[in-house]
Every structure is written in structure tokens, then in C-alpha cells.
Amino acid sequence: MLRPRAVIAEDEPLLREELAELLGSLWPELEIVAREGDGIATLHALAAHSPDVLFLDIQMPGMIGLEVARQASGRCHIVFVTAHDQHAVAAFEQGAADYVLKPVTAARLATSVARLKARIGAPAPKVEGLLHELGAQRGGFLRWINASQGQTVRIITVDDVCYFQADSKYTRVVTSEGDSFIRKPIKELCDELDPASFWQIHRSTIVNVRAIAGVARDLRGHAQVRLKNRTELLPVSEAYAHLFRQM
DSSP: OOOOEEEEEOSOHHHHHHHHHHHHHHOTTOEEEEEESSHHHHHHHHHHHOOSEEEEESSOSSSOHHHHHHHHTTTSEEEEEESOHHHHHHHHHTTOSEEEESSOOHHHHHHHHHHHHHHTTSOOOOOHHHHHHTTTTTTOOOOEEEEEETTEEEEEEGGGEEEEEEETTEEEEEETTEEEEESOOHHHHHHHSOTTTEEEEETTEEEEGGGEEEEEEOTTOOEEEEESSOOOEEEOOGGGGGGGTTO
């Protein structure tokens, strides 16, 4: 019989190692296939290892644990690791595998291990109800995207995007490192991105405000956005020129 596999996602290195050590003593048969400190790395680990169990910190850099949980829902049993009682109790009541409170104790983790052993092999529960209950969507602007680059799929945080630009049936996602593509249209992106951080400057272009180096004018006086980490100029249509009146 195959050994059960687990991923630990916790941004505090000492707690991450402590959790792995406790699991090693309480559940020697469990194979810990990855120990990650941020949300995006955790998603990569889920895709690479297809674990049976995910020990997931609710708050992590790069992508909060609740967003990772949305991707892991139904794919593996989730144990939420949290310092917040309200999150933990809600997780348990909504059918997530279990929860443990920080600081993690051997006694409480032993209870989780016993519950997990009884559930391994059964379909993993979905946690969409939990995410809704915790208000994960409230005020939740888009924070990351899955974008195609050749034959691979990249996970890109929106903070790393210089601009989005409509391109035939796709939308280009342009970072300082290159281009990727998504199927989400510009209009939909406008509704999902934080308007304080992303400005639409043309019917086909949305720019990350933090990527703007300045504004230039062409020979006809039309505004063009200069970027910090890209050489191209982005035209600003008249409908959005007011955004740059003070520049």
C-alpha cells in the first residue's frame, strides 16, 4: 500500500520544521513531500506531488492560505494551521479535514492525525462553503493568475505584471521577464483588479501603476506611458488622458 503524502505550507521556518518533526513521530508512515513557505510555491507543490494531505497556514506571503485552499479544495484533505480561533472553528464546521491552533501541540496534532488516518482514501471534502463563510471574497481583488507561456503554465502575482493588453482571442500578461497569455478579457480584468493599483489607459490596455516610470508625449501631443522595466511606450487614449493630467 502506498504511503500517504503530505505538503506542509507554513511561512514561519521554525514552526514548519517543528510541525514536520511532530508529524514524523506521530505518523511515521506519512511522507512529507514538500515544505513550503509561501502560497505560490505551495500551488507548485500541489501540482507536482498530488498529496493526500495539506497542512496549510491561513496567512502566508505571496498568496493567502485561503486562496490556496480554494485551489486545493476537493484535491486533498486540508488541515488548517492557524492562530485565530474563529478561522479554525469555521474550518472544522465546514467540513475541512481538521485544524490545529498555533502554537501546535503534540496532543492536538495527534488528534488530527487520528482523524486523517480515518479519512485517507475517502474523497477529500470541498471547502468552498468555508471560504465563503470566512469572507475570502469580500473586497478580494485579483492577486494572481495562471498564464500560458509556450507549453507551460506560469503562476504570476498581479504585482509582478507591468501591463495587460488585448491580443486577438487572448490577453497578453507582460512582466519584466517576458510575455504570457490568458483568456480573460480586458473588461473582466477591469472588474477584478484593484483600481488603485491598475489603470485602464486604452480600451485594450491596463497598466500597473507601480510599473509606470513617467509619461511622454508623441509629436501630436498624445500621452504615452513609459515603464520602469520595459522599453516600449504604451499609448494613452483620450478617454483616459485625465489620469495623467498632473504628470
